[in-house]
Amino acid sequence: MILMSIEAMQKELKKRLKPSRYEHSLGVMETAVQLAKRFGVDEEKARVAGLLHDCAREYKNELLYHEAVRRGIAFGAIEQAMPILLHAYIGAYRVTELYGVSDEAIEQAIWRHTVGAPGMTKLDKIIWFADMIEPHRDYPEVEELRRLAREASLDDMVLEGLSQSISFVAQKGHMIHPDTVLARNEILLHKMVQAKKDKNKKTQG
Numbered sequence: 001m002i003l004m005s006i007e008a009m010q011k012e013l014k015k016r017l018k019p020s021r022y023e024h025s026l027g028v029m030e031t032a033v034q035l036a037k038r039f040g041v042d043e044e045k046a047r048v049a050g051l052l053h054d055c056a057r058e059y060k061n062e063l064l065y066h067e068a069v070r071r072g073i074a075f076g077a078i079e080q081a082m083p084i085l086l087h088a089y090i091g092a093y094r095v096t097e098l099y100g101v102s103d104e105a106i107e108q109a110i111w112r113h114t115v116g117a118p119g120m121t122k123l124d125k126i127i128w129f130a131d132m133i134e135p136h137r138d139y140p141e142v143e144e145l146r147r148l149a150r151e152a153s154l155d156d157m158v159l160e161g162l163s164q165s166i167s168f169v170a171q172k173g174h175m176i177h178p179d180t181v182l183a184r185n186e187i188l189l190h191k192m193v194q195a196k197k198d199k200n201k202k203t204q205g
Contacts, residue, residue, distance in 0.1 A: 002048060003100030009051055012099065016058040020136075025054055027134030028127070031149075035126040039154050042105075042123070049109040049127045052099055056091035064090060078175050085177070088114040116162060116183035125158045132161050159187045 004012075014022050032050030036043045059067055064086040068075060071093050079085045092111040095101040109127040112120060116128055133145050141164055148157035162184040169176050 001102045002044070002106075003102075006047060006051065009048070009099050013051065013055060017054070021054060021057050024134060024136050025051055027136050028053055028130045031130035031134045032126050035130055035149060036123075038149075039122055039126065041126055045103065045106050045109075045123055046126055048095075048101060048103075049106045049113075049123065050130055052095050052101070052106075053091065053110050053113045053127055053131060054087065055094045055099065055110075056087040059087070059090070078177055082175065085114055088112070112179075115177035115179045117179045118182040118186045120158075120183060122154060125154055129158055129161050132165075155187050155191065159184065159191075162187070 010026075013025060017025065029047055029050035032046040033043050035041070036046035056064070056067070061084055064083045065080070067090050068079075068083075068086045071090065073086070073089050073093070075086060075089065079089075089111055092107040095107060095110060101107070105121065105123050108121070109123045112124045113127045113131055117124070120128070129145075129149065133142055133149055145157065145161055145164070148160055152160075162180060166176055166180060166184065169180075
């Protein structure tokens with residue numbers, strides 16, 4: 001259920017985020033809608049999840065731990081060491097608290113938009129990837145990822161995004177969240193199983 005109009009959400013979000021973060025949110029919203037059209041996903045859910053994915057960035061980093069604990073959100077040692085990751089989990093609650101959204105698919109996509117997760121839905125993958133390639137992003141690999149968004153399958157583009165994300169985080173010397181690794185391995189395993197099935201069909205044919 002979505003009780004607020006997208007215009008009302010934008011107005012509220014704009015009051016709460018710094019201008020650059022708000023512009024990023026608009027970029028993710030627009031990119032998510034484009035990807036939803038391409039991959040046959042509910043465009044309204046993509047629009048709302050894209051717009052609100054960073055809604056909890058209204059909180060300063062030092063407050064995210066308190067906000068997560070206050071809501072009874074379970075998290076591990078990595079989030080405790082890197083509390084910025086908690087904005088995704090808090091955001092999944094915040095959309096209901098403030099923006100009139102009561103939709104499990106949207107909440108889950110926001111929850112998973114930072115580090116990913118095994119068992120990601122199409123909407124989850126779209127929001128995660130839109131966050132990487134929205135028009136305000138500027139880093140060496142982004143144009144290749146944007147090309148994949150236009151030409152590749154959903155899993156192929158997300159696989160490349162996950163691979164690049166893991167490489168970037170490792171090069172920075174930071175911890176890699178296990179959910180990111182699990183998400184990548186799951187897609188790789190699916191591709192391997194599918195390739196084996198295709199090979200067997202050709203052999204039998």
